[in-house]
Amino acid sequence: MLNRVVFIFFLLISLHSCKSNEYQKIEGTAQGTTYTITFSGGEKPYLKNAADSIFKVIDHSMSLWDSTSIISSFNKNATSQQIDAHFKNVLLKSHEIYKLSNGAFDPSVGPLIKAWSFIRKNDLPLPNAKTIDSLKQFIGFEKVSLVGSKLVKENPAIQLDFNAIAQGYTVDVVAEHLDKLGIENYLIELGGELRSKGRNPEGKSWKVGIEKPTNNETEEQNELQLVVTLDNKGLATSGNYRNFIQTEGNHLSHILDPKTGRPVAHNVVSVSVIAPTGMEADAWGTAFLVLGKEKSIGIAQKLGLEFQMVSGSKNGFEVFQTEGFKKLVQ
Template sequence: MKVVQRVLFFLALLLFTACKKEIKKQDYVLKGGVFGTTYKITYLNASKNYQKSLDSLFLIINNSVSTYIPTSDISKVNKGEENIIIDDIFAEVFKKSKKIHKETNGFFDPTVGNLVNAYGFGPKKEKVNLTNQEIDSSMQFVGLDKVVLKNGAIVKENPQVYLDFNSIAKGFGIDIVSRFFDAKQINSYLIEIGGEIRAKGLKNNSEPWVIKLVNPVKADDNDGFKVINLSDKSMATSGNYRKFRITEDGKKYVHTINPKTGLATESNLLSASVIAASDCADVDAYATAFMAMGLEKTKEFLEKHPEIKVILIYADTDGSLLEFSTY
């Protein structure tokens, strides 16, 4: 009887092992909408569709730092509610913002939120044509030095300071997905949310991921402006070719607010693509800062930070497109 039991056990073990071996790995492409934009996530040689897991991650991020959700932690902070204990997501985004704010000498500043709203590019969509006096009035609430993290809560120097992490949150969302895939030992993926990208490994085990840069003059051109290879790096592109508005009198306002002046006017940069091995949140924030800096100040910054690579597109005086690239 004991021999029969051992045989049955051995057969059961073989069957279980065979079933495990039969689990086929495949490539997945997930598409959808999040953070007010679209995403496309491709990951290769995986055993499971992680759509539900990613939806849960996106929900957690939104509930923490989305200004478009009235009940999110950042919305509560912006309303002036006190003693809001923030989660790890908010804390990491805030600390990254502080670091890059300091590095860029204030050209990256999430406290321009009131001006973003006033110009019509935030959740309030006020679309006010601000006077110089109104801009000056709003500028007293701009400056990330006016906000600190103390005992797990955000403390503002003035209740009217308004935080807006939209210029770093998409990149951070990509980082969260990337960390999730790394934990699942997925070694090849391309994560794209609203044009920001994180690529790891190789496509088809031999070729790097191919990325098309948007033409800042012909944003609907599917052929793109330039094609680059990307592997084990993050890339973010910022530009004013999609988010802008023109008033009845012909004045153009762009979504990149200069935190030094409070103005929503174009610099001489049409687009800034930033590429680095660092987190996507970092390159997302740098791209925004460079658009506010303009071409020459960005070049000066890059001399001190050679680890950051860029493709900068700007217009010559005759309107022709020119490129400055370190990648």
């Protein structure tokens, strides 16, 4: 489902033989990526089927790869579209983060993402100001509104893209299902989006690894940069080291600034956010990439978020971590 590719690799401490039967793992493919769910208690076959069903339902709601999905229908329709509960949940949270980030997080950037992706795939010259301005008139999340159970848009050309929040939301939905089943210990990972609860097989907080943001467009894992404790939280990393635009001698981020219509201009290459939910961590990771360090610090302090921001420099990487994030580093 995601155009951006985020890689965070979680580490499971070796299981003691006396506890190995208490924890199980299910894994598979979903939303254009892979997933792994490690948990204690519950029936493995049932949970595998339940997780796969959740992925399919959310894909049918918000996947741009599914031509019959609700979001695909909305993007093609001229005026409005009936939406489901999952779409509404993501829409409302997106509106909230859109306002709090002063438009840095904006799912209405769909037309811009399509244009820049086309340029990247076909190695075309960068668009001029006139071309970008012609697309910017359709950008602005305030141009869509919810009327009853229908989503209405001001202009037929407006298109939404929930790729910067939908996988984080999916992780939350799976977590909610596990909670309802009474499962108290789990770690969910979907395409690098994580959500934890309870304890790992050693009876300690879950520990997850975050890789170094070195340029790599392959499927191979980068070397791990650090390991952090994830205790009943969501974690997501957004970056431009896996997915970027290389054209006319320029290395450009695939993260677009909705206000300029262009790739973000600063040297931030990676942001890892720890938040109460996967959806919040996912969305704020993208927003902080657009905002840069100083503005992100202010928002994080206000909302109680913790994050790490890695920026490129002449000497390699410069790493900033909030005080709360530092305390979680192993």
